[in-house]
Amino acid sequence: MIDKTQKKENSQRTSTLEYSKIKLLLKSSRNLWLFFIDTALLFLSGAIALFVRFGFNFTEMRKYAPGVLLLIMFTAISNLFNGTYKIVWRYAQPVEFLKLLRGLFIGYALTVIFIHFTRITVLPRSVGMLTFLGGYFLLFSARTTYQFLLGIRKSSGKRIGIVGAGDAGVILLNEIKRTNYGRVVAFFDDDPAKLHRTIANVKVVGTIDEIDKFIDELELDEILIAIPSASKELIARVSDKVSGKHVTLKTFPPISQLLDREPTIADLREISIQDIIGREPVTVDLNSISGYISGKTVLVTGAGGSIGSEIARQVANFSPKKLILLGRGENSIYEIYNELKEKDTALELIPVIADVTDEKFMEQVFSGYKPQIVFHAAAHKHVFFMQTNLYEALRVNALGTINLVKLSCKYSVERFVFISTDKAVHPTSYMGLSKRIAELYLLTIPETCSTRIAIVRFGNVIGSRGSVLWKFKKQIEKGGPLTITDPRMKRYWMSIPEAVSLVIQSGAFSNKRELYVLDMGEQIPVEKVAKTLAKLMGKPDIPVIYTGAVPGEKLEEELFYEFEKPEPTDHPKISRVRYTQITLNSDEIESIVKQSMELYISGKEKEAVDLLQKIVSAVNPDE
Structure with a gap:
């Protein structure tokens, strides 16, 4: 049995070696x-040069032919070593x-030097x-013609239009040519200075609002948005123009996710609801963030969840x-651990499967690993x-x-x-009530605790696990209907990466005990979000039915209490709320x-809730 296995392995090695030899031979050939x-x-270049200099005087041509042959010989040798x-x-x-x-010039220079000294x-x-x-012109032309013919043969299938004729658009065009991803036949750009001009041999045929009329005319198969900083309004405009057309729409992720590198083909992805509803350019102070995280031991609870x-x-x-990646779900922690490990093998990752309410084990985590920064994202979040x-x-x-x-505080x-x-503002649900209690507890931590505490309050994030968008997506995939509790239902929306940023x-702003509220923009009707998602998934006419609001659910959400006075911070999308009026201690x-x-x-559920209301009402707005 062992002999057969060895023979098989030897045969495979021989086949691999023979294949390598054939590949090398073909390459050498x-x-x-x-x-x-x-x-x-x-040779052709030399003949043309002699003809240009001497015309049909073959006697003169033969006289100087040895010099041309010498030049060809030196140039050929120079190309080999070049x-x-x-x-x-x-x-x-x-x-x-x-x-x-360079190779041709070295050959020419060597010939001149050789003839000068040897005569x-x-x-x-x-x-x-x-x-x-002439030699450089012919060799250059031969190679560019080869590239052109190969490009036509390889990219004749997919016809592509690029939105954005700027730097990212040209980078994407070159990437498409290099990878044979397809053939770019048009640019679209709103800049009047670029309209109807040619960039890298591709014409800017029209504006974004004219995309729909060129899709059929140019037989486009794919539209690529080459603007990493594209706002949700711009992406929505492009999406509306291709709606109902048999064309694939793709974009780059937000510029914050590309950091300091150029976008590539691999970054392209299909348009999502997040791009149209929740995508906003967010910039942060990298120096201040790096200052409090770099070189520190960081604990993230709920690290397997969407936010964590x-x-x-x-x-x-x-x-x-x-x-430290801490969570109750083994599979979700496994996924984020492997994702981060593949991205940076040098990063020390510590997976911990635990419940944040387990006092003894959490004590062991803090005493053993001694985290310096804690991001607490572990929570139950489903209102119903x-x-x-x-x-x-x-x-x-x-x-x-x-x-x-x-x-x-202890460590x-x-x-x-x-x-x-x-949902912690005027809570009508038990989930919101539990979060409000946590807010107030953190705000009443005594000054003897040296830990800086920051509470960050924000609304719905797009794409979180088990969210209403997940439900809508499943309903659309099944052909409907879309179930919405109330047509008046509105919610704040923000993408997960932007909220987390x-x-x-x-x-970085936190000092003592402070509450921060993120600017979520305007509330958007849930029905509009659902229909936009249906349109993106190619089912714009899917039916909608209304089921009525569930217990604890609000028609509209709030980010502030009436008595909370938001103050500006160094970031335009972050407000600070200071508290001095809580009448209960921690x-x-x-x-x-x-x-x-x-x-x-x-x-005794009613008595339990009545007692909890004492905590929520322990705020004196008059102070």
């Missing part, structure tokens, strides 16, 4: 043919053609120069000393489910936060950043939460 073609073109035949000419860029020119023959300056220039995993991704970009699970909402969202911040954590929600920026809040949980377990 191609280079040999290219060398002969170049030499023939040099590396001309190591270049893959189908992908050649201007620098490679300069290398070709072996004579080469008129005009004939030598014409042979050199994105926090982990962005924190990883700021070179932390260690990154928590309405029948008040005990669990309080256990995780309130007591879990209390447990973590106590440990943060002198530098900064504690808590993810809150707009602002959360991390808020952490110990009293914790005690009330635990009493309420006991009442709920004993079947």
Whole structure:
């Protein structure tokens, strides 16, 4: 059995070796043919040079032919040593053609020097120069013609239009040519200075509003938005123009995700609802963020969730000393761990499967790893489910936060950043109530705790796991109908990366105990979001039915209480709310939460909720 296996392995090695030899032989054969073609073109160039200089005077031509042959010989040898035949000419860029020119010039220079010192023959300056220039012209033309013909053959299938004739558009055009992704036949741009002009041999045929009329005329298969900083309004305009057309629409991710590199073909992805509803250019102060994260041990709770995993991704970009990924779900932590490990093998990642309410084990995490920064994203977030699970909402969202911040104070954590929600404002649901209690507890931590605490409140994020968009997507895939609780329902929307960028920026601002609220823009009707998603998925006429609001659900969300006075920060999308008027202390809040949980377990739900309302009303707006 072993002999058969060894024979099989030996046979495979032999086959691989033979294949490598054949591949090398073919490559050598191609280079040999290219060398002969170049030499023939040099002969042709020399003949043309002699004819231009002497016309049909064959006597004179024969007299100076040895000098031309000497020039061809030196040039051919120069090309060999110049590396001309190591270049893959189908992908050649201007620098490679300069290398070709260098090879020919060295050959010409060597010929002139050799003839000057040996006097072996004579080469008129005009004939030598014409042979050199003509040779470069013929060799250059042969290679560019080869590139052109190969490009037509390879890219004849997919016809592409690019929106944006700027730097990113030209980079994308060159990438398409290099990778044979397709054939770019048009640019679209609103800049009047570029309209109807040709850029890199591709015409700017019209504006963005004219895309729809050119799709059929130019038989476009794909529209690519080559504007990494494109706003949601611009993407929506392009999406409207291609709606109903048999064309694929793709874009780059936001510029914040590309950082300091140029966009590539691999970055292109199809337009999503996030691009149209929630995409906004967000800039952050990288220096201030790096200043408090770089070289530190960072703990992210709920690291397998939508918000927590994105926090982990962005924190990883700021070179932390260690990154602790904590969550209850083994599979979700496994996924984010592997994703980050593949991206940066040098980053020290520590996966921890744990419940934030487990006091003994969390004590072990803090004492063992000694985190310096904590981002607390672990939470129960589904309003409908928590309405029948008040005990669990309080256990995780309130007591879990209390447990973590106590440990943060005990082990002198530098900064504690808590993810809150707009549902904590005038809470009508148990989920919002549990988050509001956590907010107030954090704001009442005594000054003896040195940890800087930042509470960050914001609304819905697009694409979060189990969100309403997930439900809509499944309904659209099945052909409908779309179920919406109420046509008047509105929500704030922001993309996960943009929300997390602002959360991390808020952490840099934190000083003592502060509440930060993100600017979510205007509230958008849920029905509009659902129909936009249906249109993107190619089913614009899908039916919609209304089911009525579920218990605890608001028609519109709020980001501030009436008595909260937002103050500006150094970032235009982040407001600070200062608190001095809470009438309960942190110990009293914790005690009330635990009493309420006991009442709920004993079947006294109303009494439990009434008791919790004492915490929510423990704010004196008059102060």
